[in-house]
Amino acid sequence: MPHIDVRDLTAVTALLVEAAREAGDSIAMRFFQEGHQTTAEVHAKLGGSPVTEADYAVDRFLHERLTSALPQAAWLSEETADSPARLAQHDVLVIDPIDGTRAFVAGLTTWAVSVALVSGERPVSGVVYAPALGKLYQATLGHGATCNDEVLATGERAEIAGATVAGPQTFVGSFAARGRMTYVEKVPSLACRFVRVAEGLYDVGISSSNAHDWDMAAADLILEEAGGLLTDGNGSKLAYNKAVPRHPPLFGSSRTLHPALLDLVNKTPRHKG
Template identity: 45%
Template sequence: MDDLALLEGAARQAGEIALSFFGGDPKTWFKDNKSPVSEADLAVDGYLAEVLLAARPDYGWLSEETTDNSDRLECQRVFIVDPIDGTRAFLAGGDEWTVALAVVENGRPTAGVVYSPVRQEMFTAIAGKGAFINGEALEVSGQASILGASLTGPHSIAANKDVLNAGFKRSANIRSLAYRIALVAAGRVDVAAARGSASDWDLAAADLLVQEAGGRLTDLSGQGVRYNQAVTRHPALIAAPERLVSPVCELLSRLVG
């Protein structure tokens, strides 16, 4: 079984596990960074670690819900996992939370899936072979300028009056960052923005989707993202079609960077 098939099968089953808690009242607490975590997150994380590492015992492991181990830095290939991306949405009964899984080699994703169990959308990508949703090819939008472009992101960015005055149309924020970026890959949203502090597990799978759909995920200087480094958090980022990367980075770095 190739890496993508492994990730896709694991994501579907992980989604079923998460759905068994969805709409109920799972035990929930807060981590040191004040973000919520629930027994559903841990159940999915445990399943994914068992299944993926059994299939690829030589791969490293980096997950939001597993204590980090620097041994991953010595591995040629690493699983980067967010068991439930958008836990706040999950706990509130929202439908945009996802399971986000990637394989990273030499700092870049080579296979990735972002799965929305409630919406029944499976986004998949392999480096050099395109990106797909439920088997249909993805392509970023053809939007040629900021004027009239749709932007999704946190309130501090998407509702910034200077951002809106520049011509962006504000779209509803998507509480799963992986899904937010996947929507750019699908051409449903022109630009997605993220504040500083997003982590590898929020980004790696969706990064590959955007890349393979003809866009890029970059920091506000236009530099791409490297994964499985000692530090797993990243500065403010945007995902956009290639032609919009430079003007969006210039605008946001000046206004909200």
């Protein structure tokens, strides 16, 4: 495959879209059965989270396709052994072959292929493809975000009372009740959870601690380009491609709602983790 200049973000995003579509449609969907257990072999990783042969197959395909076109970019994926060599690189491909593997295994549709290019610690191109939902979200830095080619925009709510919130209920519950927010659901895939905020389906998306770069990079850019913000509890944006690619609790919403959201979060005692 011809090489692509990482500075040509339009070409990079086109590559990520093509690769994510093929990975989702031609590989992951062969193992997926809506409403039924996957046909893929399922194994438990250290810590108990599942991984399937589909995760590995998608990972291998994306590695071959993307690194051949972008050889100057390092590689960071949930299903590939990490290398400290990436820390010396300005550009890194950040991949979750199947984000929401538990949903994929159980036959739920809320899982996605998540691919992003990070440059200088921030995502500049990102795609979240949810083939079982028929939705492809994409964003290029400075050029907005779309879902199935329709322009995305977060909601314009500024009041926290009545806002819909998606996240782990045990973590979200305390300040959602205090702020009189409406709890919607968790959504196992973090990428799916936060791109739904980008398209205005939820007002707020929240993750507890331990989200990783591969969970967040593409969705982070899509949300920001749709007019939203994804930050930690202090209001700081995520820095990617660090030695430990893991993050504290994260909060996503429209820019108009974000100050009220963080004010509520920081005034409410809550469980860690």
